[in-house]
Each structure stands twice: as C-alpha cells, then as structure tokens.
Amino acid sequence: MNHNLFPGFIGLSAALFAIGAVGVLVRRNPIVVFMCIELMLNAGNLALIAFGRFTHTMDGQVFALIVITVAASEVVVGLALITGVFRSGRGLDVDELSEMRE
Amino acid sequence: MSVIFGLAAAVAVVAALGVVVAQRTLYSALALVANMVALAVLFLTLDAQFLAAVQIIVYAGAVMVLFVFIIALLSPGAQERLHPLEARVLIGGLAAVAFTVVVARLTLNGVSVAASGRFYGRLGPFAPVLVDRHGQVQTLGEQLFTTFLLPFELSSLLLLVAAVGAVYLSRRRRAS
Known part of the structure; x- marks a missing residue:
C-alpha cells in the first residue's frame, strides 16, 4: 500500500463528512436527515480504518466496528421516532416539528 | 491500487451528493x-x-432495508427540491468545501511529518505480516475480546436498550 494515498483517504473522509453535514442542515425530510447522519458516521469509519491501517494497529478497525453498532441502534430508535411522529398526524418536515422549541 | 481508490472515491462522493x-x-x-x-x-x-x-x-443489507421499508410504509409523497441559489444551500456548500480543504491541507502537512519517519516508521503490533499470518478476523476478534472487552459489552447493552426503546416508541397507544 502506497503511503502517498493516506491524505487521499483522509481528504475523502472529510469530503463525505462535510457532504453529510450539509445534508443534515439543508434537507427538511427527517428520513433524508437520518441518511445524511449515516453518511457522516461512514466517513468517520473510513478515517478510523485509514488511521489504523497506516499506523499498523487494529484499534481503528475495532472502533469502526463499535461505531457501526452505534449507528445500527441509532437507526432503529430514529426510525421508530419517525413512524411515531408520522402516526401522530403531523407531516414529515423537520421545520414544522418544532414544538419542543417553544 | 490507486486506480481502485480513485474509482471508489469518485463513486462514493457522487453517491453522497446524490443522497x-x-x-x-x-x-x-x-x-x-x-x-x-x-x-x-x-x-x-x-x-x-x-x-x-x-x-x-x-x-447495505439490514439498515438500508429498514430505511426502504420505512419509506415504503410512510410513502412521503412530498418532493423536496433544493434550489442551488438559496442562501442556506449556498452557505452550506461553501462551508463543506472549506472544511474539506482545511482537513486535506492539514493531512498533507502530516505527510511531511511522515516523510521524516516519525509517523510511519514504527510498526505497530499488527504489521501486515502478522495479520497475514494469523488472519484478519482472528486478529480483530482477539482484540475485541481482550483489550476492547468493555466497549464490546457496552455496545451489546446499547443494542438491547435500542431494541427496547424501539418497541416502546412504536407500540400502539390507547386512545384516551
């Protein structure tokens, strides 16, 4: 493995994380917002695995595995929340779901 | 190797923009x-x-099937169109490009550190030679059940809590 590729991996990870963050901030559909959060978690995983690979340790992969677990449980709870909100009769728009703010 | 990296990176970025x-x-x-x-x-x-x-x-298997299932179940008909000249889209895009450039620049600085041998020079405990000898899954599993046993057990507890929470959130409420 060419070490010159390391900045490529970290730069790609940063780009994917930034795209996901923009999606979270810009989109209004909560399902798409969740998918963008998945995008950010995946970008973090890529950085973890790249650092682990280039420092020759297994720690990055172990942490990536735990991040995948956290992401899976987050999706389960988040989608249950979305179905609950949808069943309560309010539309799927995060700009309109602002009762907790007021 | 760099050809595969370039292709996969291009697909990843285009697909992320597509999301x-x-x-x-x-x-x-x-x-x-x-x-x-x-x-x-x-x-x-x-x-x-x-x-x-x-x-x-x-x-790509479990989580995305769950997403597609929820989309099919709720079928949100409203289509949302992003206008590229809207202020929040514009600011968000600029912030994303700035973040990427800063991180890539910092990483390139790290490569000059690497050229001095301080970053890549020392081989960690899992040099590719060792991983090749013992196997990828064995090495990862050994780490997971010895050094990282506590995070592993905590993540299993988290999965249990998430399952209970999902059942609680999606139960049918009595009309009161």
Missing part, C-alpha cells in the same frame, strides 16, 4: 446504498476485509 440532492426519498436511499458499497471497496483496499463484509451485511 443530499435527490428529490425523492427512495432515490436518496439508493444513492446511500451505492455510497456504502463504494466504502466497502475502500475498506478492502485498506486491508479491512472483515469490516468490508460487515459494511455490506449490516449497512
């Missing part, structure tokens, strides 16, 4: 599947075979 700009929710989900498959290929180029398999099975 954000797609008008229909289902197209966002399909773009996310493409992104995850590209990331699995990148994991393979990083010698993380086990995580590439987990990425395909857990993400």
